[in-house]
Amino acid sequence: MNLYSLLNIAYKALMRNKMRAMLTMLGIVIGIASVIAMISIGQSSQQNINEQISGLGTNLIMVMRQQHRPGVNTGSTNVQSLKYKDCIAIRNQAKYVSDVSPYIQSSGQLIRGSNNWPTSIAGVDPCYLNIRKYKLERGTNFTQAQINSYAKVCLIGTTIVEKLFPDGENPIGKEIRFGKIPFKVIGILESKGQNQMGQDQDDIVIAPYTTIQKRVAAIDYIHMIYASATSESVANQATDEIESILRAQHNILPGKENDFDVRTQSEMLEMMNSVTGFISILLAAIASISLVVGGIGIMNIMYVTVTERTKEIGLRMSIGARSRDIMRQFLAESIILSLLGGVIGILFGLLISYVVSLALSWPFIVSSSSIILSFVVCAATGIFFGWYPAKKAANLDPINALRYE
Amino acid sequence: MSIIKIEDIRRDFVVGSETVHALRGVSFDINKGEFVSIMGTSGSGKSTMLNILGCLDKPTSGEYYIDGIAVSKLSKDKLSHIRNRKIGFVFQSYNLLPRTTAIENVELPLLYNHEIGKKERHERAIEALKLVGLEDRMMHMPNQLSGGQQQRVAIARALVSDPVIILADEATGNLDTRTSYEIMSLFQQLNAQGKTIAFVTHEPDIAQFTTRTIMLRDGKIIKDEPVNTLSAQEFLLNLPLQND
Known part of the structure; x- marks a missing residue:
């Protein structure tokens, strides 16, 4: 099965239950949005303090x-x-x-x-x-x-x-x-x-x-x-x-x-930076907890999905899907969910931090590294939390799966 | 020319400390163009027989050849390949994907066949739907189709990869008499066009539309004989019209 038909199968399977797919994605959206927003807000506040200290004359x-x-x-x-x-x-x-x-x-x-x-x-x-x-x-x-x-x-x-x-x-x-x-x-x-x-x-x-x-x-x-x-x-x-x-x-x-x-004032600047840096890390750490929760949400839904779609899995196997095709389909579904959720989350996070920086008249800072990082984390979340349910689906016995009610 | 060759197949299941002998040495051949009904009461081993014929299960001993390929030594992936290319399944409960159009359901087996591109897949699905008379229902979802129409979609799905044999498992079990006859009439037409069909059923009046009956009891063949085939089309015409 080539990549196109794999994505096609996974996409169609997701689109058959749009509401559930969206709710599953929501966990990732919130997780990524808060990570992006927290990192961005942390950096903005750091930049803001830097500017204030420079105002004293750095x-x-x-x-x-x-x-x-x-x-x-x-x-x-x-x-x-x-x-x-x-x-x-x-x-x-x-x-x-x-x-x-x-x-x-x-x-x-x-x-x-x-x-x-x-x-x-x-x-x-x-x-x-x-x-x-x-x-x-x-x-x-x-x-x-x-x-x-x-x-x-x-x-x-x-x-x-x-x-x-x-x-x-x-x-x-x-x-x-x-x-x-x-x-x-x-x-x-x-x-x-x-x-x-x-x-x-x-x-x-x-x-x-x-x-x-x-x-x-x-x-x-x-x-x-x-x-x-x-x-x-x-x-x-x-x-x-x-x-x-x-x-x-x-x-x-x-x-x-x-x-x-x-x-010089640089010692003071360093001290301030270490304080705000710590706060940024703390915020990002709290936000990443919600990302993990979102990931577990995906795992939970995928797990339920596997049980619910046992008959579909049996059918797919009976018409020639190999275990690895099933595995890939379910993995692809969870990766699509988490990546799509990630993209939406990044946009949301940027929006939140933009509004915050506007409200506090702080500089609006987005580091490309935090976006790349969250993207990688999303893909990893999809693979990590999708793997177990996908494995479970792939290991189903087609005879029992077909008979499952 | 035999498409299916079963040689002294046994299938044992270990349940707890006991061993259940579902099949106790079954042998038969199915030739190209035959329409075979496999009959038996529950517990006779006909489901096990069907699973083995469908390459979903392997015999404990004996050998099974489909289209000349010995199946019992094949890996799981090879079995999947055979199911994809050589076998078309029709189930009692249709097993169509919900919220998926008829044509997409029919295309499904071809998605697992990477030798077939998107265009050919679409064309073959349309052709299969024409064969079962549903070319005007291609974009309908299963819940917009009657039971008989859903089963026709399932038959089209079984036909689409041009298998050497179609295995039907109680394919009329969920349908009323008229629709059952319609489906059997469709199977007879397909058989007339040269398709080989194995039809598992426990209803003798369905078996009379086939060309040969294999009767199983307690894991053994007790009867294997040609049938004086009746036409399902005639039965349909003779059914009283239901105007109520």
């Missing part, structure tokens, strides 16, 4: 001060190893770095009339906004001229606006005091909400680094350097580059330890 590189000296480790508080000229060196020499900003921080009380708020003020370069992916909601960024003139201007986040201007007054052009030093508000930053660690990213005041360094902190070094790699994929190269530039700047001999520490 290409963000931080350089901190560090000292290794015998005796009491005083942390980085008094370490003065980073200077503004290090920023210039990175800006001029590094190929994989797009923006570099110094960072000087000072804590204190912000005062506006009768309102005040404890916060810290950061002295940075204008490109700090790009590096940290802040956007201006209103007003303007400060300029190189204002840096050169140690201008007392600042940009504030929305939390500061709420605390210092509770009456809804427009803060632009108004003066606020940081300790005793007055700053003119020239811009308001768009709200970024909390970051992954729960810190309020809108509780922020930034000003030209020169102003903070000279007028507020009165130091000649800088606390940190913020830089961004030209892209996420070269973050590691950028890190290495910064390290070698700074080693040269600081005249550190080979074999000696750095007096600074270069960090």
Whole structure:
């Protein structure tokens, strides 16, 4: 019996009981649909978290001060190893770095009339906004001229606006005091909400680094350097580059330890990915249980079918079907059921995950591997769960089968 | 020319600790063009005889030749092949596939014969249905056909692979008298066209339409003689018309 007539026989046998065939398929449809949907939704959420972390700046590189000296480790508080000229060196020499900003921080009380708020003020370069992916909601960024003139201007986040201007007054052009030093508000930053660690990213005041360094902190070094790699994929190269530039700047001999520490966000990204990856696997595992149940459904129906169609099997044998023809027919029936169910299930699963991604405004991701995998699983389900009933049918004795009532 | 040659066939069944001798040494030949009825009461061994003739069962001892082929040493697959090419079955309960058109039912044996393509299969099925007078019912499902028509479809299915012998097992058992005569008349026509037919029955009035009767009792042949054949067509004409 050739493949065409085999499929023809199996197809006709299935079409003789369309309702049952459809209900049998339903198990596989649900199983495959949930596997596809779960994998796709899992990947979408992973992609979504990736994008959020990238929003913080995954290409963000931080350089901190560090000292290794015998005796009491005083942390980085008094370490003065980073200077503004290090920023210039990175800006001029590094190929994989797009923006570099110094960072000087000072804590204190912000005062506006009768309102005040404890916060810290950061002295940075204008490109700090790009590096940290802040956007201006209103007003303007400060300029190189204002840096050169140690201008007392600042940009504030929305939390500061709420605390210092509770009456809804427009803060632009108004003066606020940081300790005793007055700053003119020239811009308001768009709200970024909390970051992954729960810190309020809108509780922020930034000003030209020169102003903070000279007028507020009165130091000649800088606390940190913020830089961004030209892209996420070269973050590691950028890190290495910064390290070698700074080693040269600081005249550190080979074999000696750095007096600074270069960090990226990639660890955080990895951690988040491992969490979402685990959740995806968990979801897919739960979904695959329904696939197994669907497979058992096929086996159950095929088993009942064999009993119900005993007489048909006897007839087919009496008119010349060999055991293996019967076996193949029943296997083909279960494979057709599971593959057809699989195709419908894949379409359903894609639809579900598309709707979910649309509803949550997540990216819609379909991996071809999950589709290929479910297709293979379907075929395997059909063979695995169809084999036993088919074997049973093939082993029937034609005499008894014909006499079966 | 003998199409079927049975040589001292015995068939034993082991039931628990006892051995039942269903056939105890049966020998006969069936020649081409014969219309043989195999008769006997239940327990006489006629069903066992039919199973062996139909290559569904093998004798415990003895040899059975169909169209010159010795059957008792053949594998299951070879037996299937012989059933497909040499034998056409007609059953008491028709055994048509439900929800399948008449023509598809008739095509069924040819599906298991890979030497025959789709087109030839279709043409031969149409031809077989014409032989039984059902060319206008080809697309009907079994449940749209009367019992007699269903049996005609089954006969067409037996004819379609042009077998050397048609084996009918109580083929009129489920039919009323008129329809039985119609079916027997059809068998007589087919026999007249040269088909060899073996008809298993326990009804003597059906056996009188055949050309030869083999009577079995307790696994042995007690009578094997030609019949003074009657015409089923004449019986049909003589039946009182049922106008009620």
